[in-house]
Amino acid sequence: MFETSESYDSGLPMKPETARRILDEVDYEFERKAPPEWYPDVPRIPAARYSDPDFFALEQQAFRKCWFTVGTVHELPEVGSYKLVDRWNGAAIFVVRGEDNEIRGFWNACAHRGGPVLTGEDGHCGVEQRLQCAIHSWTYGLDGKLVGLPGRRDFHENLDRNAAGLPAVRCEVWRGFIFVNLDLDAPDLIDWLGPVADEATWFDGLRSVGSSSFVLNCNWKLAIEANIEVYHVTTVHPDTVALTIDYRGSAEELYQRGHSRMIVPDKDYDSQKTRKAAEDDPVFALMRNSNVSYLMFPNHLTPGGARADGTVSMTLQSFWPISPNQTLSEWSVMVPDWGEGPPPEKSSAVVDGYTRIMHEDTGYLEHVQKAIESGAIKGLLTSYHERRVYHHEASIDRMIGVEHVPEHLRVQQILPVVDEN
Ligand code: FES
Ligand SMILES: [Fe+2]
Structure with a gap:
């Protein structure tokens, strides 16, 4: 089981030095010609993890211990x-x-x-x-x-x-976010969230202007993992997301307890301009010029950023397992609390726009599920850029208890994560 940490002060906003370091990472990602030398040659993820009913049952038990x-x-x-x-x-x-x-x-x-x-x-x-x-x-x-x-x-x-x-x-x-955990002996939420609680202080006061959901005919991990890399963006979202972000500069961080962060720079990202803006306010400069997203392990994503008026918005996406090949996907568009009265105008247009993107993201997943179930594909390959996917799978094994995962289904615990201490 995971150890808890008391080294994070969740009362602080993302530290300026963290934002500056991320800006360095974005520059590095744009420039690199290959994966960094430290990055291991990760094996394929056994495909049966996405279809095996016994493995699904193990995951369901693990879900009873997560926030x-x-x-x-x-x-x-x-x-x-x-x-x-x-x-x-x-x-x-x-x-x-x-x-x-x-x-x-x-x-x-x-x-x-x-x-x-x-x-x-x-x-x-x-x-x-x-x-x-x-x-x-x-x-x-x-x-x-x-x-x-x-x-x-x-x-x-x-x-x-x-x-x-x-x-x-x-x-x-x-x-302002209500969390539950079915395990009465679970670690405190703040220890569970660790660095996410430390950094994502802009979630404060966000409120849903609208939400939607649909059931997908695929495993819940295929659904969430389709959304934690942006390699697919130019192919799957040529007329939507690809017009707003540049996947080549995405900077990712893997955390303990399965969480991770992805910063994807805007399409017209200008490193010099962003660094200049960062001299005054590195956190705002980062959030104004990129999309910032956390995976709150095991099944929540939070893509968001800063808007021109200085406020932030975020879409909370959740993927709930129904069966080995069915998933409830739901999302809420969240903006700063508007106080009394109905939600701000245009809220339904924002939700509809996001619904289109969700359909683009998930349109091919039933195909992938069938490719797995038919035995056409035995393992899923992930690149350096897709390392959040491998980290997600490795974290699920840790949550289950690696020793309880049948050997042929295990993924290796080989990716380094940020040391919290
Ligand atoms: S089951 Fe609730 S009162 Fe009997
Ligand atoms: Fe996408």
Whole structure:
């Protein structure tokens, strides 16, 4: 299992020296004629990792130990506001704002015999601020404590009401994003995110202007890994993304616990101009002249950047496994909180534009899935530029526990990651 780190101060913005170092890396990437000498000749990724049901089951177990974001605090504006989330191929969980304003997470599973205490996707618990099971009306407070037990006389006197609360999941809020973890013994979120929490401070206050989703007929890793390299951009997005970024300058960083970062310079990137701007504000200069994206392991991507008015925007993409060859892909376009009232105009146009790009990104994945399932392709090759893909796969093995991964499916733990200490 991964070690935790206390060396990151998540209260600081991305450090100016980090932004300057990234600008150096972008220049290096544009100039290089081959992979750097330190880069190993990585083997192919065994294709069966994307189709084998037993490996899928191992991944599902690993998913129960990871942190996932399920939305932002804006979606739970009042005491009693809740959101149901069913993304783990099992009973749903929900997050709810308590009377003390804390946001907590629970399984939607009554402590009596497992009935649902919530049925709508999201909403409000009502004026009584109670959660009531649909089967025998056991009732819980917003903190999950059992407060109403009809027919108490029929239960044995040993029944401990204090031990019969709703089963909890871990829930933490970071920069307005609500995260949950099904593992009560998981490391704290801030330790899990590590350098992502340190750098991605611009996520603060972002709020969704719109979202969309579709189900893909491919493995979840094919879906996310199609989006963590930009080698494909000139072929797959000739009329959209390729007009805005230049993949040759992309600078990537691999972090512990499976996270990674990719900075892709704009199409008309001018190193001298960006460096000049960086003398005043390196972080803004970087974000204004490139697309900055994190992979928050295992299944969230956050491509974004700074806009001309100095604000930032970001698209949160999530890929949820349904079966070895089915994936729920969902995305939310996020902008700074606009306060009261409806979202800013043009929000639907922004979401539609992103939907087009998502269709471009995923249009060929069913083909790839079939190529894998038919045995036409035994292994997937990744270049230096595509090293986030290999890192993602290696991190999944570490999360499962390398010793539990059948030898013929393992990937090697050979890529160096940033040392946090
Ligand atoms: S299952 Fe919930 S009250 Fe019986
Ligand atoms: Fe793409």
